[in-house]
Amino acid sequence: xxxxxxxxxxxxxxxxxxxxxxxxxxxxxxxxxxxxxxxxxxxxxxxxxxxxxxxxxxxxxxxxxxxxxxxxxxxxxxxxxxxxxxxxxxxxxxxxxxxxxxxxxxxxxxxxxxxxxxxxxxxxxxxxxxxxxxxxxxxxxxxxxxxxxxxxxxxxxxxxxxxxxxxxxxxxxxxxxxxxxxxxxxxxxxxxxxxxxxxxxxxxxxxxxxxxxxxxxxxxxxxxxxxxxxxxxxxxxxxxxxxxxxxxxxxxxxxxxxxxxxxxxxxxxxxxxxxxxxxxxxxxxxxxxxxxxxxxxxxxxxxxxxxxxxxxxxxxxxxxxxxxxxxxxxxxxxxxxxxxxxxxxxxxxxxxxxxxxxxxxxxxxx
Amino acid sequence: xxxxxxxxxxxxxxxxxxxxxxxxxxxxxxxxxxxxxxxxxxxxxxxxxxxxxxxxxxxxxxxxxxxxxxxxxxxxxxxxxxxxxxxxxxxxxxxxxxxxxxxxxxxxxxxxxxxxxxxxxxxxxxxxxxxxxxxxxxxxxxxxxxxxxxxxxxxxxxxxxxxxxxxxxxxxxxxxxxxxxxxxxxxxxxxxxxxxxxxxxxxxxxxxxxxxxxxxxxxxxxxxxxxxxxxxxxxxxxxxxxxxxxxxxxxxxxxxxxxxxxxxxxxxxxxxxxxxxx
Ligand SMILES: Cc1cc2nc3c(=O)[nH]c(=O)nc-3n(C[C@H](O)[C@H](O)[C@H](O)COP(=O)(O)OP(=O)(O)OC[C@H]3O[C@@H](n4cnc5c(N)ncnc54)[C@H](O)[C@@H]3O)c2cc1C
Ligand SMILES: Nc1ncnc2c1ncn2[C@@H]1O[C@H](COP(=O)(O)O)[C@@H](O)[C@H]1O
Numbered sequence: 001x002x003x004x005x006x007x008x009x010x011x012x013x014x015x016x017x018x019x020x021x022x023x024x025x026x027x028x029x030x031x032x033x034x035x036x037x038x039x040x041x042x043x044x045x046x047x048x049x050x051x052x053x054x055x056x057x058x059x060x061x062x063x064x065x066x067x068x069x070x071x072x073x074x075x076x077x078x079x080x081x082x083x084x085x086x087x088x089x090x091x092x093x094x095x096x097x098x099x100x101x102x103x104x105x106x107x108x109x110x111x112x113x114x115x116x117x118x119x120x121x122x123x124x125x126x127x128x129x130x131x132x133x134x135x136x137x138x139x140x141x142x143x144x145x146x147x148x149x150x151x152x153x154x155x156x157x158x159x160x161x162x163x164x165x166x167x168x169x170x171x172x173x174x175x176x177x178x179x180x181x182x183x184x185x186x187x188x189x190x191x192x193x194x195x196x197x198x199x200x201x202x203x204x205x206x207x208x209x210x211x212x213x214x215x216x217x218x219x220x221x222x223x224x225x226x227x228x229x230x231x232x233x234x235x236x237x238x239x240x241x242x243x244x245x246x247x248x249x250x251x252x253x254x255x256x257x258x259x260x261x262x263x264x265x266x267x268x269x270x271x272x273x274x275x276x277x278x279x280x281x282x283x284x285x286x287x288x289x290x291x292x293x294x295x296x297x298x299x300x301x302x303x304x305x306x307x308x309x310x311x312x313x314x315x316x317x318x319x320x321x322x323x324x325x326x327x328x329x330x331x332x333x334x335x336x337x338x339x340x341x342x343x344x345x346x347x348x349x350x351x352x353x354x355x356x357x358x359x360x361x362x363x364x365x366x
Numbered sequence: 367x368x369x370x371x372x373x374x375x376x377x378x379x380x381x382x383x384x385x386x387x388x389x390x391x392x393x394x395x396x397x398x399x400x401x402x403x404x405x406x407x408x409x410x411x412x413x414x415x416x417x418x419x420x421x422x423x424x425x426x427x428x429x430x431x432x433x434x435x436x437x438x439x440x441x442x443x444x445x446x447x448x449x450x451x452x453x454x455x456x457x458x459x460x461x462x463x464x465x466x467x468x469x470x471x472x473x474x475x476x477x478x479x480x481x482x483x484x485x486x487x488x489x490x491x492x493x494x495x496x497x498x499x500x501x502x503x504x505x506x507x508x509x510x511x512x513x514x515x516x517x518x519x520x521x522x523x524x525x526x527x528x529x530x531x532x533x534x535x536x537x538x539x540x541x542x543x544x545x546x547x548x549x550x551x552x553x554x555x556x557x558x559x560x561x562x563x564x565x566x567x568x569x570x571x572x573x574x575x576x577x578x579x580x581x582x583x584x585x586x587x588x589x590x591x592x593x594x595x596x597x598x599x600x601x602x603x604x605x606x607x608x609x610x611x612x613x614x615x616x617x618x619x620x621x622x623x624x625x626x627x628x629x630x631x632x633x634x635x636x637x638x639x640x641x642x643x644x
Binding site for chain 2: 127
């Protein structure tokens with residue numbers, strides 16, 4: 001035990017390691033959104049540490065993505081562009097990352113927690129070696145001199161959060177979940193250096209061959225959705241989900257559900273929000289005919305704006321709602337859909353504020 | 367004959383873990399221990415390859431002594447040998463330290479039962495939930511690595527090539543590579559079989575091979591257990607849904623309510639950020 005404490009206390013000298021590196025993910029020249037989200041988050045970390053934010057773009061005919069990375073906040077973009085890098089393959093991609101990490105010596109490296117990001121980060125972290133925190137949803141840094149990355153992630157099926165540190169190795173690495181962090185607005189006025197780096201493997205040296213890619217049907221991606229219209233037992237059956245779908249379409253969002261609605265077979269499990277479903281953080285969440293059980297609210301309470309519609313004024317969901325409506329969903333939801341369509345068509349801006357009653361007062365009245 | 371190693375881990379079924387609403391802590395008592403279900407799909411695929419082409423299937427786990435129970439379950443399904451690596455020194459391992467010990471064990475398995483052609487890991491564990499041990503083991507053993515495998519299309523023993531489907535977020539990648547290779551298994555891979563009666567009888571009598579640090583003379587102590595783990599859990603907390611002081615929207619008709627709600631939503635910059643204005 002003594003030995004461990006000694007190790008804990010003595011922080012090695014990491015002054016050679018400076019900067020935050022984001023590994024950009026792309027397919028066929030189109031970047032994954034998570035890459036820009038990580039640049040947005042990375043910018044904050046880099047500012048706190050007073051270091052540059054780097055982006056690494058790997059692929060074939062992807063120079064435009066290095067430019068895009070700069071528009072999204074990178075202070076310098078590294079570009080490795082070569083025919084054998086057209087498709088992601090672990091060995092050539094990981095070697096390029098390792099080479100760059102060796103030369104640039106960033107103190108933090110972040111990847112998207114996607115299949116590709118996890119595949120790549122797992123290989124690199126072991127090779128270096130260093131600590132790697134998976135699937136983070138909150139990132140922060142301690143200021144100089146510790147400069148530690150505080151990488152927080154859900155654990156035990158999202159029931160718990162844990163903050164994970166890596167004191168004894170550099171760089172500190174993490175994969176980060178898509179849809180959690182905010183990208184900066186794309187600013188085409190930004191200019192920065194693009195540094196080309198050489199590919200490290202020849203095609204003949206690479207065993208893996210990508211034979212085909214079968215584009216999948218768009219699965220509902222609740223975790224990345226900005227607008228979710230969710231329904232529960234109050235819908236009374238599968239048909240009412242059509243009403244929710246219409247509202248979701250009008251808003252440009254996707255449909256979610258409570259477990260009761262999923263268990264009843266009204267909608268597929270991939271739509272479920274909550275403890276045993278998806279944890280979501282949209283900008284706008286509608287909870288319709290959902291009572292607001294704790295297993296549901298842990299999965300949606302980080303939403304920016306919550307609208308609850310329930311005929312029971314005492315439903316717990318109202319405690320988590322920014323806007324609450326007591327009433328029959330079958331009457332109200334179609335009207336909201338119409339109103340949304342009308343406003344979007346007219347491009348109406350804000351109307352004069354409307355007097356409203358605070359939540360608690362109403363709860364007492366009823 | 368092909369030699370396939372399957373990495374399995376016994377995990378608390380975290381889907382069953384509840385939160386004590388009074389103390390706001392996790393209730394782990396009485397939570398059943400299961401073999402991580404992705405690992406079971408890895409085992410099933412190994413057994414299917416065995417059924418089709420003939421293969422030796424060895425399962426391995428690093429964990430405390432009760433993990434023996436899980437290994438016996440693997441034997442009852444049709445695995446040939448099972449190895450438990452267990453030692454107090456392994457406790458507290460993160461993914462880097464785990465992949466070190468598992469890789470060392472696979473090397474030792476190869477020494478004992480012959481070279482390894484295929485390794486299966488699960489996509490991720492229910493407790494660690496990282497999906498990092500698989501790539502870690504592949505890296506340490508210098509194996510080809512194909513993660514998120516949803517289908518094994520072909521195992522070509524003669525040319526030592528394999529073809530699989532990898533299920534990614536946006537579609538399926540069909541990819542081919544050379545053996546030796548490590549796969550990480552998805553549940554789409556197959557349907558796990560039930561134990562046969564002869565399997566159960568064999569499992570009841572079967573004693574897994576047990577190795578401790580003493581069985582690995584060249585194991586570097588600084589790379590195992592807590593000491594070999596770069597990541598440190600500094601803090602844990604249970605997220606609680608925060609109540610907000612919201613506004614009730616009332617009106618004499620659904621039309622009026624809808625109008626008021628949308629007016630609220632259209633205040634501020636939300637419409638612009640959500641792309642409703644364009
Ligand atoms: C281990 C465990 C894990 C769980 N995981 C999840 C999870 O991941 N996600 C999840 O959602 N739940 C989960 N649950 C279930 C959770 O406890 C609740 O049972 C569930 O969330 C309730 O769903 P609901 O709100 O749709 O149904 P109910 O609680 O029955 O609520 C229905 C609501 O609809 C309202 N209503 C009815 N008719 C109308 C109408 N015409 N107009 C307006 N309102 C109407 C009612 O007033 C009521 O409030 C889990 C439970 C356990 C034990
Ligand atoms: N202690 C262990 N013993 C054997 N295999 C393991 C162990 N931990 C993880 N694995 C394997 O690595 C996979 C990924 O685990 P993880 O990185 O913890 O999500 C699991 O599905 C197992 O196949």
